[in-house]
Amino acid sequence: MPEMKKTRDVFLWCMSVVYLFAFASLYVQIPGLYGDNGVLPAKLALNTEANSWQELLDGQPTLLKLTPKLGLDVQTGMDLLCLGGILISFFCMVCRGGRDVVSFTLLWMLYLSMYQVGQTFMWFQWDILLLEAGFLTILIAPFKIQIPKLKFAPSHRHDKITMWLVKWLLFRLMFASGVVKLNSKCPTWWGLTALTHHFETQCIPTTFAWFWHQFPTWFLKLSCALTYVIEIPIPFLFFAPVRSLRIFAFFAQLLLQVCIIITGNYNFFNLLTITLCIPLLDDKFFGERESRKKKGSWSVLRLISNIVAPLAVLGYLGYQTIRLFSIKLNNDNTIDSKIAFTERDFSKWLEFIMPYTIGLGIISLGYEVLMVLISCLVYEKKMLMKFWSVLQAVIFASLAVGMFTLSLVPHSRLDGKTHSLLWPSVHTWHKKLDTFRITDSYGLFRVMTGVKGRPEVIIEGSNDLDKDWKEYHFLYKPGNVSAPLPFVAPHQPRLDWQMWFAALGSYQNNPWFVNLIYRLLTNQKEVLELMHKNPFPVNPPKYIRATMYHYYFTSSDTKNKLFSKRNWWSRKKMTEYISVLSKDEPTMLKYLQHERIIGDKSSKELKIKSTLGNGLLYIRGLVGQPEGFKFVMSIFGSGLLVNLLNVLIF
Known part of the structure; x- marks a missing residue:
């Protein structure tokens, strides 16, 4: 069997970097998205404060239930968790010794805690995928806690089983x-x-x-x-x-x-x-030499x-x-x-192949477990080490079987017949563990949208109903037809993303959009910093409206009617998305009060008096809400520099 020691370390390093991107990208957006004056205040999504382990895990398993005990409000608590995630993932990125089970357990817990209050701005498949991959990383990461008279090897034979997951x-x-x-x-x-x-x-x-x-x-x-x-x-x-x-x-x-x-x-x-x-x-792919025993294989x-x-x-x-x-x-x-x-041919094929995908998983996992057990018995010389290696392999094989079995619930959803054949107990356990997001279903780009033109919601403000309407431009999403198309990944501008989803439906299906309009009508600084430029820097506009446009890429063909030398986009006005609103519009105010965006008297405001809270506020004051891509890449670049210095010096 090929060795996986170097491969596993590369995987752990890459997971550290992904976590770093995720936490750093989210940190700069917390005040505008989840702060008390944000689009969707996180305090409204947090049900209770935890006074026991049972309360911590019930409903929403999130560490934010504990932050009041530290003298923090929800927004500052999110800052703490995000900064903790940045520091731990950065340490894992630059220090091989930091990439252990403790670090990756903390990273998973921190991101799960953020996800639980993230609401629509974190309901993306990649956030769920990171949680599932992060949980598997806990099983893969080495156990480096030192216990007197007991040494743990940096890698184990059962690593092949966990990497299989x-x-x-x-x-x-x-x-x-x-x-x-x-x-x-x-x-x-x-x-x-x-x-x-x-x-x-x-x-x-x-x-x-x-x-x-x-x-x-x-x-x-x-x-x-x-x-x-x-x-x-x-x-x-x-x-x-x-x-x-x-x-x-x-x-x-x-x-x-x-x-x-x-x-x-x-x-x-x-x-x-x-x-x-x-x-x-x-x-071997990463340049490691094979052992001599494995080189002499039969030429045929x-x-x-x-x-x-x-x-x-x-x-x-x-x-x-x-x-x-x-x-x-x-x-x-x-x-x-x-x-x-035909569609019928494909449906029949899918119904035929789905049980075989499960069978393939069973056979492949069984083969990995068998080979690991054999290697434990053959290559370990001392009887005590044989027993210890086999015991570890059995434990992790059992965990792998459990994870594989749970994953069959989301996997089998691709075919209703296969899904219905799973044991009821598997469905029950999957439902019980669903809030922890340790296994989920996926499937990107299911339906192609914007076939007749890319829908875009354009927000405009004015102090006069009849003239002088000024457009609000976002940092990255299409708006200005001549603005350059950006490279912003691995940062995710979550407000820009949700504006794309909002354009695919109506504002009634995206109630957060009304919250956004109200924040613009009050010139809320935290929200405006998520956007490109405030067209009303002194006083907020009296009125705001939103209009649906269809956008089209311009063409490089001079004979095409969409040809343009200076514009990336061509756009066409379609219909009203939301009617003109003012800050005092009764229906909007009634909705905002119902949603506790304004006039919320049910929750007590927590005054931050702790040293930790003041320190977090000081850091937020220094960092603010910088442009996300530069912030994320500056932290990542610093990590790469430290990695390079480690290689050159050590």
């Missing part, structure tokens, strides 16, 4: 992402035209998205077909017994994630997905595993890709592609 999570993520596109019956995904809309309609496009959008339709349709191949059949190679096939699967996933990073700002999500791909590798077997098997599998995969997507080369060097199977 990450591989299974990656499989579920990618397989589901491909399946839901076809399950949704979205005509753009079935017509392979989704990418002709995606780059224009995604939340925050990058500059390269504009250029990618200009590619010919045949190329984008072929890219859509290849996306299906990377997301649906290739994940089965994650469990291949042939090393070269696993490495091929790694680079296929890496290619997809890099393309997404180049063309879209999806915060830390793609970096987290790449991190989940690391268990597909081994120490090496020929089959290194050449014959990969060629056979990849050849079959290529043949099926050409057949199922009717790929044909034309005389003009363009390529035609279309889906050659």
Whole structure:
């Protein structure tokens, strides 16, 4: 079996970096999103103060229930948790000794605590994915607490079992992402035209998205077909017994994630997905030498595993890709592609294959456990160490079986029949543990939005109902048609993201939008700092309105009516999104009072008197709410510099 010591350390380092991005990005947005004067005050989402372990874990398991005991209000408590997450993840990033079970347990607890009060601004699949991956990282991280007369090795043979759980999570993520596109019956995904809309309609496009959008339709349709191949059949190679096939699967996933990073700002999500791909590798990939015992393998077997098997599998995969997507080369060097199977064919295939995905997981996990147990018995020389290694392997194998079994509930949701066949007790336990988000279902880009034009809500303010309407520009989302397309990942501007979702529906389905309007009508500084520029710097406007526009990428083709030399976007006014509102509008005030945004007398204001609280307020005063991308990258750059100095000096 290939060694995983170096691989595991690379995985832990990458998880440290992802946590650092997540906490740092969230910290700068706390006052505007969750502060007492923010869009969705977190104090309104916190049900109770905990006076016992039972109260701490019931309902919302969050450490914020304990912060009043430290003399902190909810906003300052969130600052404390976020700063703690930044410090711990930074320490893990720069110090190998810090990457242990204690550090990653704290990181998971801190992020779960933030998620519990994050409301709509943290209800994203990547936040849930980070929590599940973070929980698995606790199982993977070494136990480095020193106990007298008892030494713990920095790595163990059972590490292969816990790393397998990450591989299974990656499989579920990618397989589901491909399946839901076809399950949704979205005509753009079935017509392979989704990418002709995606780059224009995604939340925050990058500059390269504009250029990618200009590619010919045949190329984008072929890219859509290849996306299906990377997301649906290739994940089965994650469990291949042939090393070269696993490495091929790694680079296929890496290619997809890099393309997404180049063309879209999806915060830390793609970096987290790449991190989940690391268990597909081994120490040999990272330059570690194999032991002499493993070099002398039979040449015929090496020929089959290194050449014959990969060629056979990849050849079959290529043949099926050409057949199922009717790929044909034309005389003009363009390529035609279309889906050659029906929705009924796909439904039957999915119903057939889902039990086999579960069977594959059982066989693969069983193989890993068996090989680990054999290695414990064969390679450990002392009887006491044999017993200790086997005991650890059995314990972690039991945990892996439990995690795998729980994960079958969200995984099987892709097919109703398979889902209904699971034991009732598995559903019960999954429901009991659901608040901890240790396993969940995924599936990105289920339906392609904005097919007839990218919807955007434009907010404007004025002191006169008839004239002088000035537009509020956001930091990153499209508004000004000539503003450059930003690169903002791994920072996630959560208000900009929710504005994208708001445009897909109505303000009635996004009640936080009314809170935002009220904060703008009162020139609330914390909220305005989440935006690009306040068009009313002295006094707030008397009136605010919101209008729905459709945005379109301009074209590089001079013959196209959307051609422009200076603008990235063209836009068309569609309809009213929300009628003109003033600060004293009775219906809005009644709603805000009902939601306790204003006039809340039920909760007692906690005056911060503790030294810790004053210290957190001082840090917030120094940091403020800086531009998120620069803040995140400055901390990450500092960590890289420390890593470099460690290499050069030590």
